Every structure is written in C-alpha cells, then in structure tokens.
Amino acid sequence: MTTVSVNGPGATSSTKGPQPEGARPAAEATPVLEARGLVKAFGHVVGLAGVDLQLYQGEVLGLIGDNGAGKSTLIKCLTGALQPDRGELYLEGRRVSFRSPLDSRLAGIETVYQTLAVSPALDIASNMFLGREIRVKGFMGTVFRKLDHRAMRKQAGEQMSRLGIATLQDMGQHVETLSGGQRQAVAVARAAAFGSKVIVLDEPTAALGVRESNQVLDLVRRLRDHGMPVILISHNMPHVFEVADRVQIQRLGRCAGVVRPAETSMEEAVAVMTGAKVL
Numbered sequence: 420m421t422t423v424s425v426n427g428p429g430a431t432s433s434t435k436g437p438q439p440e441g442a443r444p445a446a447e448a449t450p451v452l453e454a455r456g457l458v459k460a461f462g463h464v465v466g467l468a469g470v471d472l473q474l475y476q477g478e479v480l481g482l483i484g485d486n487g488a489g490k491s492t493l494i495k496c497l498t499g500a501l502q503p504d505r506g507e508l509y510l511e512g513r514r515v516s517f518r519s520p521l522d523s524r525l526a527g528i529e530t531v532y533q534t535l536a537v538s539p540a541l542d543i544a545s546n547m548f549l550g551r552e553i554r555v556k557g558f559m560g561t562v563f564r565k566l567d568h569r570a571m572r573k574q575a576g577e578q579m580s581r582l583g584i585a586t587l588q589d590m591g592q593h594v595e596t597l598s599g600g601q602r603q604a605v606a607v608a609r610a611a612a613f614g615s616k617v618i619v620l621d622e623p624t625a626a627l628g629v630r631e632s633n634q635v636l637d638l639v640r641r642l643r644d645h646g647m648p649v650i651l652i653s654h655n656m657p658h659v660f661e662v663a664d665r666v667q668i669q670r671l672g673r674c675a676g677v678v679r680p681a682e683t684s685m686e687e688a689v690a691v692m693t694g695a696k697v698l
C-alpha cells in the first residue's frame with residue numbers, strides 16, 4: 420500500500436499547524452486542484468451555476484451550504500462522478516477531465532462520497548484494497564489471480580492503527596456487520612491510505628459518534644500537516660471551523676464567498692450561507 424505517512428495514534432497536532440512550507444496560499448501559487456466556471460443542470464434544476472474552486476497545497480478547504488446548495492454536485496463534478504455541462508478542471512495547473520471516479524483516483528484524488536461506497540459483503544481489508552488487490556506471489560497470483568488476504572489484512576490493520584482507528588480490530592470482519600460509523604471509518608481510512616494528491620470527504624462525520632468524529636477530524640489535521648490538501652464538506656459548522664484553513668460557502672448553486680475561520684465568525688458564515696449577509 421502506498422500510504423500517506425501520518426503520525427502514529429498517539430501523535431498530537433494543534434488545530435492550526437504547524438503549517439508546512441507553502442501551506443498558505445500565496446497569490447502566485449498554483450492550486451493543486453482548481454475548477455473554473457462549473458455548470459451542471461439536472462433538467463430544470465440548477466445544481467451548479469458557474470462555480471470556481473481553488474484548493475492549495477497543504478490546506479483544508481471547508482465546503483459549507485444548505486441542503487441542495489450544490490456541494491455534492493460540485494464534488495462529483497471535480498472527481499468524475501458527474502460530467503459538468505460547462506467549465507474546466509485543472510490538476511497541478513494542467514487541464515484535466517475525468518470521465519469516471521476511477522479516472523480521478525488514478526490521477527491521485529481519493530474521494531469519500533456522501534452516499535457511502537463500501538461493499539457490505541466484503542471484509543474490511545478487501546474494502547480497503549478494492550480495485551488495488553494484492554495477489555499472492557508467483558504462478559497462483561499471476562495466472563490464477565489468487566488474492567493475498569493475509570498481506571491485505573496485515574497492511575489494513577497497520578493503516579488503521581496509524582490512523583488511530585481503534586474501533587476496528589478484526590480486518591477479516593465483514594463490513595455489513597459494522598456500525599454506520601465504523602463503515603465510514605473504513606471509507607475514510609481507504610481514502611487516506613491511497614490519496615496521493617487530494618483527499619475529498621463529503622460529510623465524513625455525519626454518521627459518527629463524538630469519539631469517532633474527533634478521530635476523523637484529527638486525521639484530517641494530520642493529513643494537512645503532512646502537506647496533503649483536503650476538501651471537507653460538513654453541515655457541522657464547529658467541525659468545519661475547527662479544522663479548515665479556508666471555507667467556501669455555497670448558496671443556490673453558486674459560491675457565495677470564501678472566508679477564513681481565523682478572521683470570520685461562524686455566525687457570519689451562516690449569515691452568508693442563508694443569504695442574510697452578502698460578501
């Protein structure tokens with residue numbers, strides 16, 4: 420497994436740093452991921468009405484907005500799950516277009532979608548390695564494609580402990596027997612393990628208890644502190660304001676503004692979100 424190395428479970432990380440060099444978006448810095456003028460309509464329903472987004476190296480970008488504001492549609496257009504009607508995407512300054520989520524994964528973007536994509540019939544390790552299975556060495560692996568379950572379980576277990584996810588013990592446990600929060604933890608762990616350029620999390624803490632939510636937020640911080648940019652969508656404003664460096668506010672299919680939690684209060688952000696305040 421090519422892992423993003425994060426600190427061990429006991430590692431401490433402060434809310435706002437230390438920031439790796441270049442974490443602060445300088446005016447001239449090239450965004451790791453950029454969208455320009457994304458438009459997406461579903462018949463008469465406007466999903467996105469011309470949205471820009473910039474994600475810079477080593478930052479957490481929060482994405483907030485009311486139900487139906489277009490957050491998930493934006494993410495899907497960024498990651499190939501939907502094709503935008505208009506607009507452009509740039510990865511590290513190069514124009515890209517993703518025809519499927521697999522395309523964006525191959526390009527280094529790992530996404531946990533709001534409607535969770537884990538396979539209930541498979542065990543935790545198999546879910547972790549879905550699409551990237553380890554085969555046994557030699558003839559049995561190359562010709563008969565025999566899976567190396569032992570290696571996958573071992574590496575999956577190592578990844579869980581690196582991420583401090585203590586609630587998952589047996590990597591051979593079938594995902595259908597896990598709680599909603601534990602399933603979410605599997606999906607987030609997989610994204611953190613394989614994302615090489617960008618990690619996108621759509622409501623990663625929605626189904627989680629307090630302890631598990633804190634673990635996911637801590638993981639997001641650790642990824643950021645190791646230079647990995649993260650897009651975090653959440654309805655939980657305290658969560659977003661706790662970890663995000665910048666917060667993009669979506670309203671009615673448009674970007675209503677981008678604020679910095681260090682300079683803007685949650686109340687102001689909510690006012691922009693609801694249209695009570697215009698930036």
Ligand SMILES: Nc1ncnc2c1ncn2[C@@H]1O[C@H](COP(=O)(O)OP(=O)(O)OP(=O)(O)O)[C@@H](O)[C@H]1O
Nearest residue numbers: 461464465466484485486487488489490491492493
């Ligand atoms: N496949 C679809 N077909 C028709 N309309 C859609 C489709 N997907 C999204 N929409 C519409 O596009 C708009 C944006 O939806 P989206 O799921 O992006 O909102 P969201 O900001 O993620 O909301 P939530 O906070 O509830 O997750 C909504 O009006 C929604 O009904």
Ligand SMILES: [Mg+2]
Nearest residue numbers: 490491492533
């Ligand atoms: Mg959504």
